[in-house]
Amino acid sequence: MDQTVRENDLVRIDDARSQIANQLHLQAYDLIDQMVYEWANNPIFEKPTAVVVAAVNAPLGLGSGLMALLENHLYAVVIGNPKTNLLLVQCSACTDMMIHSGKEGTVLSRGIDQPGILEKHLSTTPDFALYVDLEAEGASLVLRVRLTKIEPKRPIIWAKSYTPTIGSSALLRSTSPLVSAEDARNEYLSVLRGEGPIAIPLKFTLHTFASGENDTINPPLFMLQTGIEITPTFARAWAASFTGGMIYLPDTYIGLHGQARVYRLISGNYRSLTSPDVYLFMGADITTVSGESIASLTPEETSLTDLLTATNPNLKPRATFGGFQLGLEVRVNNKIGVTVGLKSIPSLRDSPTMGDFLKTAFMDFQSLSTEVAFWY
Numbered sequence: 546m547d548q549t550v551r552e553n554d555l556v557r558i559d560d561a562r563s564q565i566a567n568q569l570h571l572q573a574y575d576l577i578d579q580m581v582y583e584w585a586n587n588p589i590f591e592k593p594t595a596v597v598v599a600a601v602n603a604p605l606g607l608g609s610g611l612m613a614l615l616e617n618h619l620y621a622v623v624i625g626n627p628k629t630n631l632l633l634v635q636c637s638a639c640t641d642m643m644i645h646s647g648k649e650g651t652v653l654s655r656g657i658d659q660p661g662i663l664e665k666h667l668s669t670t671p672d673f674a675l676y677v678d679l680e681a682e683g684a685s686l687v688l689r690v691r692l693t694k695i696e697p698k699r700p701i702i703w704a705k706s707y708t709p710t711i712g713s714s715a716l717l718r719s720t721s722p723l724v725s726a727e728d729a730r731n732e733y734l735s736v737l738r739g740e741g742p743i744a745i746p747l748k749f750t751l752h753t754f755a756s757g758e759n760d761t762i763n764p765p766l767f768m769l770q771t772g773i774e775i776t777p778t779f780a781r782a783w784a785a786s787f788t789g790g791m792i793y794l795p796d797t798y799i800g801l802h803g804q805a806r807v808y809r810l811i812s813g814n815y816r817s818l819t820s821p822d823v824y825l826f827m828g829a830d831i832t833t834v835s836g837e838s839i840a841s842l843t844p845e846e847t848s849l850t851d852l853l854t855a856t857n858p859n860l861k862p863r864a865t866f867g868g869f870q871l872g873l874e875v876r877v878n879n880k881i882g883v884t885v886g887l888k889s890i891p892s893l894r895d896s897p898t899m900g901d902f903l904k905t906a907f908m909d910f911q912s913l914s915t916e917v918a919f920w921y
Contacts, residue, residue, distance in 0.1 A: 576688040584629035599674040625721030755900030780815030784808040798836025828870040835863040884916035
C-alpha cells in the first residue's frame with residue numbers, strides 16, 4: 546500500500562514538473578520573440594551587419610536540449626524578420642576552441658575570445674558577437690542579451706534584459722512576421738470569440754412523431770431554418786438562437802416554423818479550439834402546416850377547419866401547434882453541429898394518433914428530432 550502511494554506521488558510530481566517545464570519553455574520563446582520584435586521595429590544597425598551567435602545559455606535544470614531549442618528558435622525568428630538588419634553568419638573558428646602560444650604564454654579559449662588571433666587565421670571576421678543568456682529567477686525567467694564588437698577590448702554596444710509580464714500566459718507567435726504581444730493576444734481572443742457575438746445558422750431538421758393508439762404512422766416534417774444566434778460571452782458558454790423557416794414536402798404538406806432556444810455549454814467552462822463542444826439546450830417553438838397528410842396531427846376534437854374541409858374539398862387540412870424542446874447539440878469549432886432533441890406538444894397530447902417517445906413526471910415528449918446546422 547505504501548509503495549503504491551509513493552509511486553502515485555512520484556507520478557504527480559513528474560506531471561507537475563513537466564507542466565512547469567513546458568510553461569518555462571514557452572516563456573523563453575516569448576522573450577526571444579519580444580527581443581527580435583523590438584529589433585525589427587527599431588533596428589540596431591542601419592544596414593545588414595554580420596553577427597555571429599557566440600553563445601546561447603540556459604539553466605540545465607529546465608530540461609535537456611533547451612539550449613539547442615532556443616538557439617534554433619533564435620535563428621528562425623531572426624531569419625524570418627530581415628528588418629532586424631542582423632545577418633547571422635557561421636564562423637567555426639569563432640566558436641571552436643583554439644590554442645595559441647606566444648611569449649606571454651599558452652592560451653586555450655574560443656576563437657571569439659581571442660580577436661587578435663582570429664585576424665591572423667581568417668581573411669575576414671564577423672563584426673559583432675551576440676550573447677544570449679537565459680536565467681531562472683524564482684518561478685520566472687530573465688533573458689539577458691548583449692551585443693559586443695569583435696576586437697581585443699570587446700566593447701558592448703547594446704545590452705538589455707527581458708522579463709515576462711507578471712500574471713500573463715506566454716504567447717506562441719508566428720515567426721514571420723512577428724507581431725506585438727498585444728496584437729498576438731488580440732488574435733487569440735478573436736479566435737476564441739469566433740466571428741463575433743452574432744452568428745447566422747443554417748439548419749436542416751427532421752422531425753418524427755410517435756404513433757398513437759390506432760398505430761398510425763405520421764409523416765416526418767422536413768425543415769429548413771435560418772435566423773440569428775447571439776453569444777453574450779467570449780467563452781461561448783451561453784448562447785441563444787432565434788430561427789424561422791419553411792416546412793415542405795412535395796404533394797404532401799407545406800408550412801412555417803419558428804423557434805427560440807437557450808444553450809448551455811456542458812463539456813467545459815469555455816469553447817474548445819481542438820475538441821467538439823457539447824451544449825444542452827431548452828426552447829419553445831410554434832408550427833403551422835397544411836396538407837393532405839396533416840390530418841393525423843390535428844387534435845381529437847373537431848375544429849371549425851375540419852368542418853369546412855369536410856364541406857369544401859378545396860380546403861386542405863391545417864394544423865397549428867406549439868411545443869417545448871429539450872436536447873443536446875455537438876458542435877465542432879462553432880462551424881458545424883449535430884443535434885438530437887425531444888419535443889413536447891401539449892395540444893396534441895390527447896390525440897389518438899399521437900404517442901409518446903418519453904414520459905416523465907413533468908412532461909411527455911411526442912416528437913423526436915435530428916438536426917444538422919452550419920454557421921457562417
